[in-house]
Amino acid sequence: MGTMRTLISNGTVVTASTAVEADVIIDGEHIVGVVEPGTAGDGFDRVIDATGRYVIPGGVDMHTHMELPVSGTTSADTYETGTRAAAIGGTTTIVDYAGQTRGSTLAAGLAEWMGRAEGHSYIDYGFHMMVTDVHEGTLAEFPQMMGVGVTTFKLFTAYPGVNLSDDRQILAAMQVAASIGATIMMHAENGIAIDLLRDEAVARGETDPIHHLLTRPASMEAEAVHRVVALAEIAGCPLVIVHISSQDALAEAVVARDGGLPVFAETCPQYLWLAQEDLPEGFEAAKFVCSPPLRRRSEGHQAALWSGIDTGRVDAVATDHCPFTWEQKEAGRGDFRKIPNGLGVVEHRVDLVYQGVVEGWIPLTRWIDVIAETPAKISGLYPKKGTIAPGSDADIVIYNPTGSHVLSARTHHMNLDYSVFEGAEVGGSAETVLSRGEVIVDRGVFVGEPGRGKYLVRGTNALLPERIVE
Numbered sequence: 001m002g003t004m005r006t007l008i009s010n011g012t013v014v015t016a017s018t019a020v021e022a023d024v025i026i027d028g029e030h031i032v033g034v035v036e037p038g039t040a041g042d043g044f045d046r047v048i049d050a051t052g053r054y055v056i057p058g059g060v061d062m063h064t065h066m067e068l069p070v071s072g073t074t075s076a077d078t079y080e081t082g083t084r085a086a087a088i089g090g091t092t093t094i095v096d097y098a099g100q101t102r103g104s105t106l107a108a109g110l111a112e113w114m115g116r117a118e119g120h121s122y123i124d125y126g127f128h129m130m131v132t133d134v135h136e137g138t139l140a141e142f143p144q145m146m147g148v149g150v151t152t153f154k155l156f157t158a159y160p161g162v163n164l165s166d167d168r169q170i171l172a173a174m175q176v177a178a179s180i181g182a183t184i185m186m187h188a189e190n191g192i193a194i195d196l197l198r199d200e201a202v203a204r205g206e207t208d209p210i211h212h213l214l215t216r217p218a219s220m221e222a223e224a225v226h227r228v229v230a231l232a233e234i235a236g237c238p239l240v241i242v243h244i245s246s247q248d249a250l251a252e253a254v255v256a257r258d259g260g261l262p263v264f265a266e267t268c269p270q271y272l273w274l275a276q277e278d279l280p281e282g283f284e285a286a287k288f289v290c291s292p293p294l295r296r297r298s299e300g301h302q303a304a305l306w307s308g309i310d311t312g313r314v315d316a317v318a319t320d321h322c323p324f325t326w327e328q329k330e331a332g333r334g335d336f337r338k339i340p341n342g343l344g345v346v347e348h349r350v351d352l353v354y355q356g357v358v359e360g361w362i363p364l365t366r367w368i369d370v371i372a373e374t375p376a377k378i379s380g381l382y383p384k385k386g387t388i389a390p391g392s393d394a395d396i397v398i399y400n401p402t403g404s405h406v407l408s409a410r411t412h413h414m415n416l417d418y419s420v421f422e423g424a425e426v427g428g429s430a431e432t433v434l435s436r437g438e439v440i441v442d443r444g445v446f447v448g449e450p451g452r453g454k455y456l457v458r459g460t461n462a463l464l465p466e467r468i469v470e
């Protein structure tokens, strides 16, 4: 008995470069053909009729935090619940963040995260490495990490005493990264200055969640982007600015890019759709607390980010998925500094970016580029992931462009008892999802087996100019 052969017929195949009527032939776990409609022949074990549907590459979410330990608690989605929700929303790959514990090694951090994910993830996954204790021993581990498929290292200018690296440490890590073809991911906010603003606010009795937003000004994000770009330029190091929330920070990344530097911009659906103006009164606003914070719509941040997607200046939309239940958020009642930072978004990313197509702000191909192809390239997973082409993994979403649904805690699959998108009506929906040729969501019904997702040994960032990779 041979491998299972599947035909996806009569759909419109959309990639980052084209949208064409075509049939897709799958043999086992891989795509083996993309052919003129009706020319695939017969003898298939399974035929999926995609009439009136888009056939798109499975989404690649290159920024998630499943079961992340944060100040005595853990983000609420496990690898099981989080990847099931991701798959239902059309995402078939995540790149999660493993982390170093201060005083310990990168290898120990990776082993810990591997242990949590293995046997539980429904979809394929890789890991970036959060580096929180930069010294010679840590830097000496970078090549070993590359050897096991961790080709991206995250540093922070935020969270003093927890994650922050100083400029000397950042430059040193960038020099090592540059020498081995690794890419640095950066959380860019000036955490030292922000901590003073936070402490001053609390001392004045300003303890409500709104003050989380007011004490993290966009200028402190832009300043940090400018600074880390300057350091990356000295080191000759490729740099991804993760979760860009403001037009100020994006502008700094764009100046770097236009100057020829390998600087890439990631944003998230929450920064594209949510704003300070949407916050409920009082402590309920804790649901919306994340870092960087939501910005004011009236200042034009959302419009600038959508425009950045349209013009190719925003490279990727990831989620920074890091949900905390209402009970967990309650830890910050009376002191916004104690609210765990993070939102539940992983299930809705594909839909929320598609709304830009519905609104006429971005073309179909840009949608696919920012949710799948470019994240796959940056993460060293392309063309295995992120496109529909012979040889690629058969990670495919049959997307109904005319369907619509309402986002709500009552119907979502994330392990979260509220939704920051509660009541939002979105056009389009993922109907059937294949991961390596296997149907894991069948017309909206989840049918995947837990633990079927595989660890991905990632290559290096495919978008690096040749002068960077030796």
Ligand SMILES: [Zn+2]
Pocket (backbone or CB within 6 Å): 063, 065, 320
């Ligand atoms: Zn994050």
